[in-house]
Amino acid sequence: MFNAQYFRTFITLVETGSFTRTARQLEMTQPGVSQHVRKLEQYLDKPLLDRHGRRFTLTEAGRRAYDYALKLFAEHEQFRHSLDADSLFSGDCRLASPGSVGLMLYPFILGQQQMYPGLTVSYSFAFNHEIVQDVLAGRYDLGIITEEVRQPDLNVEPWHREPLCLVVPADFAGSGLADLMGIGFISHSEGMNHAGALLRSNFPAEFRSMSHFRRQGFTNEVGMVLDAVARGLGFTVVSRLVLETSPWQRQVKELDLAVPVHETLHLVSRAGVEMPRRYARLLEDFREQRRQALYGYSEQPGFGQAADDGSPSQSR
Structure with a gap:
């Protein structure tokens, strides 16, 4: 029988590389983790791991099962978020950015969470390439990166300049x-x-x-x-x-x-996925705050036009 928890345990095992760390992270026993993996192998009728003592590597079926599980949970999260997509002041916020952005944006979003208890925030500090992969995998709804990328499965748009x-x-x-x-x-x-x-x-x-x-x-x-x-x-x-x-x-x-x-910051999201309205509100409120701080008025001069100020096209 299909059991989503088996897939969740398998994802965690692959990402931690350890039965012990998986058990600790999921608050399970190590035999319980092993049982979940065996049940999943029985369900799929394929071995997922090549075991080498306490270590393991993924079989071809294991790699495909991991990729499928990521897509499965990403689609589940998107469905769950879509149910409250119209709310401006409640719902999950799953973002990632480099530290140069997050040092100010993360505290700003936490302040919003204090004002609106219906918001929950998951924020990751990461490098550009990690953010792109996490957004593609559905681990985050939105990424902010410091360089423009070309990826057919992503929407990439300039957002703000610092x-x-x-x-x-x-x-x-x-x-x-x-x-x-x-x-x-x-x-x-x-x-x-x-x-x-x-x-x-x-x-x-x-x-x-x-x-x-x-x-x-x-x-x-x-x-x-x-x-x-x-x-x-x-x-x-x-x-x-x-x-x-x-x-x-x-x-x-x-x-x-x-x-x-200036450094241009770009928003990254999965192509074809409508972003909940709360993200647009949070990002615009933050950008407005930065415009006021930098320029003393709300219109950021020159943004969206061809740069003639020597702006770097890439930041990594």
């Missing part, structure tokens, strides 16, 4: 490219592309390549990169969202530049 900021130590006294080269560059997951776009636009006669800058360090957690700058170890380039949410913002400073460059 200025890029060149951030230096608080006691930095220079202003030119040579001064920046003197202190070196602290990179992060989006740092090289961001810095290249910003410096190329503001120092067109001098800038050649980021390879000419001394690398002073790297972190894949963009929220931590300003710690290194605050310690005087180098400069970096981040989104305004990162600077405004950083605990080190008073220990660093933004270097004034003549030519603004």
Whole structure:
């Protein structure tokens, strides 16, 4: 007999790679996990695992069963969400974004949840490629990414732009490219592309390549990169969202530049799936808040038009 719980246990087992971790995550016993897998194998009349002691690999049938199970639960979640799709103030919100966006968007959405107890929030901080895969698999309804992707099964549309900021130590006294080269560059997951776009636009006669800058360090957690700058170890380039949410913002400073460059954020959702109205409300309320903070009025200038400000086409 078909049992959705067997498929749910199997998904968790594949993703954790461990019977013990699966049992702990699902609050089951390890023999119970094994029984679910055996029942599923009996139902499908195919072995799903090649067992090697405590380790295992998926058989071909196991791989296909995992893919099917993901689609099964994704369609179930979409059906469940569709029942309250018209509600602006209740329902599940399942989103993913890079940390550079989530540092401000996630607290904003939590504030909305406090105001409207009918909302529930599942928010993941991830890299662009992980977000795309999670949205395709139905793990999240909506993703926000910092680069445009081409994928026939996805809707991808520009949503919002944030200025890029060149951030230096608080006691930095220079202003030119040579001064920046003197202190070196602290990179992060989006740092090289961001810095290249910003410096190329503001120092067109001098800038050649980021390879000419001394690398002073790297972190894949963009929220931590300003710690290194605050310690005087180098400069970096981040989104305004990162600077405004950083605990080190008073220990660093933004270097004034003549030519603004922006990072474009894109919304990603599954093609052919109508997004519940609560997402549009949340995103527009957040964008309105950012417009007011950045520009002092509600219309973000130039958005949706051809960029002439050196905006980077990709951020990873």
